[in-house]
Amino acid sequence: MTAMPKWADITLIPLINLILAFVISGLVILAIGEDPLEALSVMIEGALGSSYGWGYTLYYATNFIFTGLAVAVAFHASLFNIGGEGQATLGGLGVALICLLIPWPHWTVALMAASVSAAAFGAFWSIIPAYLQAKRGSHIVITTIMFNFIAAALLNYVIVNMLRPKGAMDPATAKFPEATHLPSLGDILNSFGIPFAKGTPANVTLFVALAACVLVYFLIWRTRLGYQIRAFGKSQPAAIYAGINPVRITIICMMISGGLAGMMAINNVMGEAERLILGSVEGAGFIGIAVALMGRSHPVGIVLAALLFGFLSQGGAELSLWTSVPRELVTVIQALVILFTGALDGMVRAPVERVFLALSRDKSGTVRGPAE
């Protein structure tokens, strides 16, 4: 029915949405008395102008790839997982326990074990909302939000009462042992003779994230499970007709989603902080929603959108350092991206579709077809 070509749907529309979000953010910056163009140049310089900036941008992007994939996988089953924040929090606990309790010989083994543990903890945190959605029809949006709050309280209890070293004041675990420290992106690139700033948080997890993208691509578009997830997401009655078990698909899909969100912890907890700090997810779980919407729930789109939000996060930090524009600008941009790509999509889409329709009519005259 639509005359809009596919390329426009996946590139033109997100681009217009993004421009709208940027223009409005620019107006906000103007309103608080700063120069938006200068702000933009500070952000670009700070996030992309040096390998140091890139080190941070890529670090943030790694987080967002995981949480973006998490939201996207659930989207394919028409499930809206707002629980990435809580699942990543639990993933952090999984990483901390693995790193603190077991003496690892080498970071490679530790990374593998921590990945499994992070995914398992994240998946575990999504089971109850998934089960309640599938079996009792409790809205997963609300339950996952509640589980974010519960996760924060749980981690608070575990860290403060159980994992905090004696005498320490700040709510955090002890530093992880040396053998679990992951090589930074600088270390890796330098060993290949590529110059890259040391001391930035981007680390080997970036490659794990990219591998996760490839795996998610194959999962969703090339496996039977992915086929069933997509079918279920498009039409539940049809899925039941085809013999796809809705409870099974909901739970499996949410566990994969929660697992991906949990795996973010190998980046921020194991790769960056090297200990578990309360509140270390810092909203990355929510940014995953914007990333998945903008990236059209496709791994390639998610990588690009994650880079964009990585840039915004690092650029925003630089901005708050050098100007009076605070980091919360990123939250505003994130909100606007979610609004335009997710909720106000029709506002942008309808006029674009009309343009394409007019173009196709000019070419071929009126198209006739069956009505009703």
Add this chain to the structure above:
Amino acid sequence: MDFLTILQILDSALRLATPLLFACLAGLFSERAGIFDIGLEGKMLGAAFFSAATAFTTGSVWLGLLAGIAASMVLSGIHGLASITFKGNQLISGVAINFLASGLTVLIGLSWFKLGGQTPALQGNARFSGIDLPFAEALSNVPVIGPIYAEVLSGHTFLVYLALLAVPLSWYVLFRTRFGLRLRAVGENPAAVDTAGVSVVHLRYAAIAIAGVLCGLAGAYLSTGLGASFVREMTAGRGFIALAALIFAKWRPWYALYATFLFGLLEAVSNRYPSLDLGAFTLPSQFMQALPYILTVVILAGFVGKAIPPRAGGQPYVKER
């Protein structure tokens, strides 16, 4: 626990229930008209900021209240635009509104007051003060009833009494007026309303506007009645608890009162006893903080009776071909 402590907890519960009640009724009007509203949290937050900021700047809490309502209405308008006019996803729109409010309140607050996102403390006419109900003093010596009247019911701010009044008012509007009939119909079957020659769009915008006003009252109460300044993220999930209360209340005004009072009571108890000593073991403070959310999940799981939401909830109205 003596009688006075119980009275103090009940008094505190009533205060804490008030923002929940306003927000819950806001959700009730919105969802009865078929519009899901997870943006209650954001609207409250926006209202809380703008009422505190305006009240501080002008020195008038009433102007603050109006500004809070206006801020909440603007966010409601965005939600309406997304979910009614452009037929977008109501859940996503709500999420966006929550982030928008969360980011903008800090952004504007920082540049306005330079206090790390807070507003300065409100004093005098810039905040709501308690109203002593008539005869509170005189009756306070009457056993049982007297102290309940004087300690629990009397001495609250105007907004607390307005919230209590909003309950029967909402009931009357929904179930005894033409507008209420149409509003409930549009949440059940918008096509029936449309073919009866009534505009679905107008009705839904009206519902959303009412929700905006009520959320504005909820937010204004938080920063100018319950508290005396705006603090970052001061809603702290109350919008979601109100949503849970709405489900608990099965979308009915009187039940909304009971449900929000229960949650208010829970918060009052956990404020009073950060870690609750139950003899055999002690409930840690973190558990008490998480309790409303845990309870909400239990309610959502449907173990406390099945709640049937309005049938057209969450779906944008598209004319059938």
Add this chain to the structure above:
Amino acid sequence: MTAENGGQPGSAAPAIELKGISKAFGPVQANKDISIRVMPGTIHGIIGENGAGKSTLMSILYGFYKADSGEIYISGQKTTIPDSQAAIASGIGMVFQHFKLVENFTVLENVVLGAEDGAFLGPSLAKARRELTELAREYELNVDPDALIEEIGVGMQQRVEILKALYRKADILILDEPTGVLTPAEADHLFRILQGLKAQGKTIILITHKLREIMDVTDTVSVMRRGEMTATVQTSQTSPTELAELMVGRKVLLRVDKTAPNPGEKILDVTDLRVIDKKGVERLKGVSFNVRAGEILGIAGVAGNGQSELLNVLGGIQTATGAVRVNGNDIDLTGKFSDARSRRARSIAHVPEDRQREGLIMDFKAWENTAFGYDDDPEYQSGLLMDNSAIRADTEGKIGRFDVRPANGNLEAKSFSGGNQQKIVLAREIERNPDVLLVGQPTRGVDIGAIEFIHQQIVALRDQGKAILLVSVELEEILSLADRIAVIFDGHLMGERLPAETDEKELGLMMAGMTKETSNQEATA
């Protein structure tokens, strides 16, 4: 029933006159330059296939859509109808195919909705209650004003819709496919009501695809085809064959070409099947029957009498108690193997009643839909992944053999017409070579050209010795396709008949819950 030629042209202004109405939805032209005149006090039929543009035209008249061009005259006055409010003000009432009622409101509240007097409900409801009693007396439209809509039957709900229009003082009543959900007896009652309204001077437009209704009740009839009005004639001066040809644009075969059946052994054996739905209502109340190899068993009945549940149970979508045997082996009705996938493994294929909601994923491409329900087929696997090129190749073959148009497996299911969508489903299910084929409403929303093809495919499968269970609400389809007919009413099978030994009248009585015996009793009582 006497159908007089209504109104003398020229003596009065037409109740409705449309001139040159056109309407497009995106690239689809739903109505093209349509003109029509309906005289007051007449019943005017509009007939056409699914998708001919009938409903669109009436929705324009009711202010649901705005026409791209054209003019509307009501009683000779040029009018614009921007919304339903304006239509109601012009005296137009409409009874939609899918009723527009609020399920958990009372009859009274539904009637009043949108036509209240004043801001408070009390007086409005009291006034409506008085008027409803009068309308009921005048037009045989009895309903309980305090009953909830969800608790009354469809026939009653339809009366509420008519009452809604009359309460709003409608002079022109449009009914869109009003008999789809009614028993023949209920339909006759409806037509009596319509005659009564006509006698009071009301103008009625009846939209239908059933030729019999047109011949029985209308004074004049217009035929629509592919968005255009092809003819308007006096009903008394035309014939069903002529109308059918005008609808389709060529000569059509109304009967299916098939040889006598050659039934073999029992393939599907159903005993005492019972289904209780989520609300606790018993939908199937002990149904028993069997289908033999090389035989089509048709289940006739008005929609909503348990036939959907029957298909769902056999297709593995719903659980039930009782026993179902296929080739002599029991199949699981409640346990782990009661799902649709297990049914397919037992060689039961299922063409569902609602292909857009169940049979296809509308957003999936045709080739992806070929694997739907059969994604575990070893032919479609390559290691851990699905072998998409194998599925594509299989789809190409199916498209060719089932004449799917356009012949492009990369198009999404939603971009095919109803008939071609059904061919995609049929190709997928029939080519599995199942022992049992369940078919629900095979030709609903399908153009006449494709109906013949679909019927031929079903008969061909029967001739290969397969057992076929056909569920259809179209009596004509059952009579022409089935080798044996069972009638379902209120969760019971009312009895079986052979097509040659029964007729629409007898089946119609059974569909209304009466057997010959009981209806004789009633006649003598």
